[in-house]
Amino acid sequence: MSQSKYVEFINVDKSYDGRNLVVDNLNLSIAQGEFLTMLGPSGSGKTTSLMMLAGFEAPSGGNIRIAGRSLDSVPPHRRNIGMVFQNYALFPHMTVAENLDYPLRIRKITKAVRNERVRKVLDVVRMGDFGGRKPSQLSGGQQQRIALARAIVFEPDVVLMDEPLGALDKNLREHLQLEIKHLHDRLGITVVYVTHDQSEALTMSDRVAVFNAGKIEQLAPPAELYERPATPFVAGFIGENNRLTGEISGRDGDYYAVQTETGHRMLVHSSMPFNERQRVIVSVRPERVRLDTTEGCANAFRGTVEEVIYLGDHKRVHVRVNEASTFVAKVPNAGMNIDIKPSQALYLGWDSSDAVLIPA
Structure with a gap:
């Protein structure tokens, strides 16, 4: 398996009514360890593509693979994918440590290993002293750090992030953009990130796929996308x-x-x-x-x-x-x-x- 084709979308279509394609013949390869952002306006197909990779939506046609393995018949909980959402999706009745322990417990990992992993990942997101708190006792930025920790604690193959910083104010959002990027650089995880915020995409990504009407208009590193837009849509959307x-x-x-x-x-x-x-x-x-x-x-x-x-x-x-x-x-x-x-x-x-x- 070529490292440059770790995550693959092969001729993927998605239609909800059998006539109109929300995702239209998507072909995309993502390298292992890459930070790829799907960028585009509302309704462009980026979130639907992410949800198909996660297993929450089924493609109408085509095939999605991770490390050469087709995901066609693999349910979401068996895909070994971490997810980070905009609304954090933390369990309010559990402490921070219990939230992080949960995905390890359902994978039947021993208690000693679970405790060590939770401790390590709290340190990674700089929240080592917050394990005993409930989510309601945390700020929005702290909750998002815990949501990120929960997504990586079970050592997933891929981490998917769907507009994770959209609910935060501008300064905190910019701060966490860099934190997530530095975390990616340190851990070498494969990240697929969805946003409609062009500056976020340019700041964080190795490559950006610009979506429009269910298709990728341009796939390129941030500097090339900005300096050499390939289509009128990309030129108008980026900057x-x-x-x-x-x-x-x-x-x-x-x-x-x-x-x-x-x-x-x-x-x-x-x-x-x-x-x-x-x-x-x-x-x-x-x-x-x-x-x-x-x-x-x-x-x-x-x-x-x-x-x-x-x-x-x-x-x-x-x-x-x-x-x-x-x-x-x-x-x-x-x-x-x-x-x-x-x-x-x-x-x-x-x-x-x-x-x-x-x-x-």
Whole structure:
């Protein structure tokens, strides 16, 4: 069994009414020890895919495997999979230690081994002094740590996490993102994580599968997903960008001239091949747009500032270039040496390698 194909979805379909596919011919391989995130909007098929892997939903077609073994006839409790949910799902009448002991007890593990495992896993999630407390005596973040400990205490083959941090406030959520990632790095467990939060996916994952309408639009490491989106959906869903539609009007090696519908002519570098007159989308991230200092930019345009929004570490600047198009630029406050005000005329620009060409 190839390590790169530890968890496999092979031609997996899921339909609840026999007509509409919630998951449509899903093919996905997850390596042993990988942290893979299924990311997408509500209804995109990511949670259904996770529930089929857990055994709580049955595929309408195709096959799911772990380490080469088909899960077709394996009930959820025999799949050796740990689960972490958004609502923690801890037993309120049990202490923390009893909650962690429960999955070991039903697996008929001896008491001495159970006690040692519970002690170790409490230390792993930094909750060693909380074994005697009830869940109601814990904060939300502490309960989520215990839910995570319970998912790993029986040494599962795979840990599945379904929006586990969705109920927590922003600061705690960001803190636990890093904790979960560091825990994954230390233990080397295989994690399949579901979220609709793009920053969470980019922060934690080895690879991200972006779901849309039951299919994977792109599967890639976080940096590639952000810097080189493969489809218009991914470009729009991951981060913010300026998008212009046009067609290829010329080529010189890996440099493409693009004539946009808004009347702009742009030069874009791309290692992906495009044809003359092919319709494309030019995507430029706001942080790549330079204001006033456009020296050396392959693409430079004159515009008028419409709005300046202060956001602490940066300003969002909206610049109207013509009647059909407004660009958004992110300007860090630390290095900002120009005072930008509404109605100000200025130049904006970016280099040919700062934009991405996407088939329209």
